[in-house]
Amino acid sequence: MRILLLGYGKMGKTIEQIALERGHTIAGKIDIQNRPEMDRLGSDDVDVAIEFSSPEAAFDNITYCLKKGWPVVSGTTGWLEHRSEIENLCNEQSGAFFYASNYSIGVNLFFRLNRQLARMMNSQDYQRSMTEIHHIHKLDAPSGTAITLAEGIVEETESLSGWKLAPEDQEGYLQIVSKRIGEVPGTHIVRYESAVDAIEISHTAHNRAGFALGAVISAEWLSGRNGVFGMDDLLKNLD
Numbered sequence: 001m002r003i004l005l006l007g008y009g010k011m012g013k014t015i016e017q018i019a020l021e022r023g024h025t026i027a028g029k030i031d032i033q034n035r036p037e038m039d040r041l042g043s044d045d046v047d048v049a050i051e052f053s054s055p056e057a058a059f060d061n062i063t064y065c066l067k068k069g070w071p072v073v074s075g076t077t078g079w080l081e082h083r084s085e086i087e088n089l090c091n092e093q094s095g096a097f098f099y100a101s102n103y104s105i106g107v108n109l110f111f112r113l114n115r116q117l118a119r120m121m122n123s124q125d126y127q128r129s130m131t132e133i134h135h136i137h138k139l140d141a142p143s144g145t146a147i148t149l150a151e152g153i154v155e156e157t158e159s160l161s162g163w164k165l166a167p168e169d170q171e172g173y174l175q176i177v178s179k180r181i182g183e184v185p186g187t188h189i190v191r192y193e194s195a196v197d198a199i200e201i202s203h204t205a206h207n208r209a210g211f212a213l214g215a216v217i218s219a220e221w222l223s224g225r226n227g228v229f230g231m232d233d234l235l236k237n238l239d
């Protein structure tokens with residue numbers, strides 16, 4: 001496939017390496033400096049755009065691609081208040097849009113484990129909390145992955161009605177603590193604490209290769225499909 005890399009930072013570069021290893025070609029590498037280069041690419045020059053840019057840029061980038069008729073795989077976090085607008089545009093254009101807050105297969109297994117544990121703990125008297133740790137360059141907090149985990153816990157827990165980012169803390173809300181340390185690629189910890197014991201589950205990314213591989217596999221999977229998709233569609237047969 002001819003892949004347009006929209007956002008050529010830490011993720012864009014890792015995706016390029018994995019895409020080339022899997023036999024794909026790169027139709028363009030776009031970042032903030034050379035964005036006008038996209039205008040020179042025609043509808044037929046790109047098979048799929050993989051978009052990992054910034055919270056401020058994602059909405060315009062995805063809109064641009066869908067209007068151009070390019071299928072889009074996006075992993076940018078921190079812009080999801082506009083998600084339904086993008087999904088509507090995709091459907092209006094009969095386009096293809098794939099989104100995941102985290103493309104790592106391990107994290108998507110962790111999402112399922114998290115939900116199952118939350119369901120088991122629903123009627124148990126434990127204090128629930130979450131910590132996410134990322135590198136100091138990250139622009140958004142909490143991480144998109146932490147939000148997905150929190151949504152899973154809130155949906156499975158009758159006593160919770162939402163989440164709050166620390167230092168905000170309110171009864172009936174799951175507190176998420178965001179830490180920014182060095183070059184940490186991404187760690188998520190869910191903790192249940194009682195007077196007598198604690199249960200903790202965690203996922204630790206050792207590098208960005210798992211995210212990038214998942215994004216390239218998603219782009220391959222999206223080929224020939226129209227509609228709005230996510231990792232649950234791709235991993236349907238994983239149960």
Ligand SMILES: NC(=O)C1=CN([C@@H]2O[C@H](COP(=O)(O)OP(=O)(O)OC[C@H]3O[C@@H](n4cnc5c(N)ncnc54)[C@H](OP(=O)(O)O)[C@@H]3O)[C@@H](O)[C@H]2O)C=CC1
Pocket residue numbers: 006007008009010011012030031032033035052053054055057061074075076077078100101102103104211
């Ligand atoms: N879903 C997932 O699995 C994962 C998601 N992410 C998310 O992906 C996003 C990118 O992460 P990462 O690669 O680490 O970040 P980087 O800051 O390393 O890279 C972002 C890139 O986007 C470019 N960019 C900024 N604005 C625009 C624009 N308007 N048009 C085109 N390109 C633009 C930047 O250009 P310049 O350098 O010139 O500013 C930079 O090259 C983040 O939101 C992050 O949370 C990250 C890892 C995994």
Ligand SMILES: O=C(O)C1=N[C@H](C(=O)O)C[C@H](O)C1
Pocket residue numbers: 077101102134138142143144145146185186187
């Ligand atoms: O910015 C990052 O680096 C990451 N962002 C994603 C998120 O916000 O969850 C995924 C991963 O944790 C790395």
